[in-house]
Amino acid sequence: MINFNVPPYTGKEIDYMKEAIENQKICGDGPFTKKCSEWIEQKTGTAKCLLTTSCTHATELAALLSDIEEGDEVILPSYTFVSTADAFVLRGAKAVFVDIRPDTMNIDETLIEDAITERTKAIAPVHYAGVGCEMDTIMEIANRYHLTVVEDAAQGIMASYKGKALGTFGDYGCFSFHETKNFSMGEGGALLIRDEKNIETAEILREKGTDRSKYYRGQVDKYRWQNYGSSYLPSDMNAAYLYAQLE
Ligand SMILES: *Cc1c(COP(=O)(O)O)cnc(C)c1O
Numbered sequence: 001m002i003n004f005n006v007p008p009y010t011g012k013e014i015d016y017m018k019e020a021i022e023n024q025k026i027c028g029d030g031p032f033t034k035k036c037s038e039w040i041e042q043k044t045g046t047a048k049c050l051l052t053t054s055c056t057h058a059t060e061l062a063a064l065l066s067d068i069e070e071g072d073e074v075i076l077p078s079y080t081f082v083s084t085a086d087a088f089v090l091r092g093a094k095a096v097f098v099d100i101r102p103d104t105m106n107i108d109e110t111l112i113e114d115a116i117t118e119r120t121k122a123i124a125p126v127h128y129a130g131v132g133c134e135m136d137t138i139m140e141i142a143n144r145y146h147l148t149v150v151e152d153a154a155q156g157i158m159a160s161y162k163g164k165a166l167g168t169f170g171d172y173g174c175f176s177f178h179e180t181k182n183f184s185m186g187e188g189g190a191l192l193i194r195d196e197k198n199i200e201t202a203e204i205l206r207e208k209g210t211d212r213s214k215y216y217r218g219q220v221d222k223y224r225w226q227n228y229g230s231s232y233l234p235s236d237m238n239a240a241y242l243y244a245q246l247e
Contacts (some may be wrong), residue, residue, distance in 0.1 A: 005180045008245060016240035028233025029216065032240040037190075039246050043158065044165035046173065046192040048199045050206055051239060052232045055154040055176030055189035059087035059124075061232055062172035062191060064205050065198055066148040068093045072121040076152075077107035080126040084152045088124070096120070100128075109134040112141055120145065125170075126152040130182075132161030135169040142170075150174065153192075157183055167192045177242055185242035188234045206232040 020032055033051050040049040052058040068074065070092030076084050078097040085095040098115050101108045105128040112123065123142055125133040133151075142149045149170030153159075156166035157175050167173025173192035177185040191206075193199055203213040209229030214220045 007179045007186075008182070008184050010244055010247075012244035012247065013241045016244050017237050020237045020240040023236070026235055026237050028235060029213070030236030030239065032236045032243050033234070036239050036242050036246060039243070040175075040190060040192070044168050044173075044192060046165070046168045046194060047196050048193040048202070050191045050193070050202060050232075051234050051242075052189045052191055052206070053234050054083075054178065054187055055152070055174050056083040056086060057232045058172075058174035058176075058189040058191040059083055059150065059152065060090065060230075061202060061205055062150040062174060063087045063091050063093075063122075065172065065202055066122050066150065068121055071119060073117060073119045074122045074124055075107075075112060075115050075120060076124040077126050077128075079105060079128070080152065081154065083154070084124050084126055087150075088122070093121070094119075104128065104131050104133075106131060106133045107138075109137040109141075112138065116141075116145055116147075120147060122148040122150055123170075124150045124152055126154075127156035127159065127161075127166045130156045130159035130166070132156070132159065132166055135161050135164075139169055148172075154178075154189070155181065157181070168194060171195065171198070177245075183242065183245045185234065185238040185245070188238050188242060201227075205229040 037049045068091040072093040074088040151170040151173040153167035154176035175190040177188035212223040215223035
């Protein structure tokens, strides 16, 4: 029998997971989550990395942060995994599919402009198999039409386009640490945020609508409900597994 995939394992995962348990900090945003986020921020140059429970959830966060509403249109490649569409369709948006290029299997950047209408709010390019989309052209179009760009970089961790990390071009970048990916934590992902101004809202959405991230940093005396949100934090045990992978 040939397995579809073998979960990546380097040897140190078990020690780090034991350490997480001994830290008595197995919920989200513990020491290993911090280490992983800082590692990703350093290696990619993104302003902020937030670990999430999956790439699907990172994309959902990006859709919420992009204020995607009923009737909006989002442009994405006709060839991708379901999550790219799910995140936006869940917010009531219409998925507008654009054909791919046969050489890279990525969205054909020359067809994007024709797909733009008055309702278009975002473009979600997917870096298939870690091969970068034509980000210069895509960002130029997005800037001209004032569109948000959410990169599905699920398969693009530590891959680059013209020397810049995938996931750092658009307003938001989404990584996957699913068992089938190159770096893993079982189930998990990350949201990369390009602009500092979007960090606070992202932290609140990820932490059930509260400012708990600020509370942990000692910036407020109590944490309070600020806005709607959900729970997108992975356990620090999973982050411990990921840290061994990243190292
Ligand atoms: C794997 C994958 C996802 C989903 O990742 P999860 O972490 O399982 O949610 C999304 N998009 C692409 C292109 C993928 O390959």
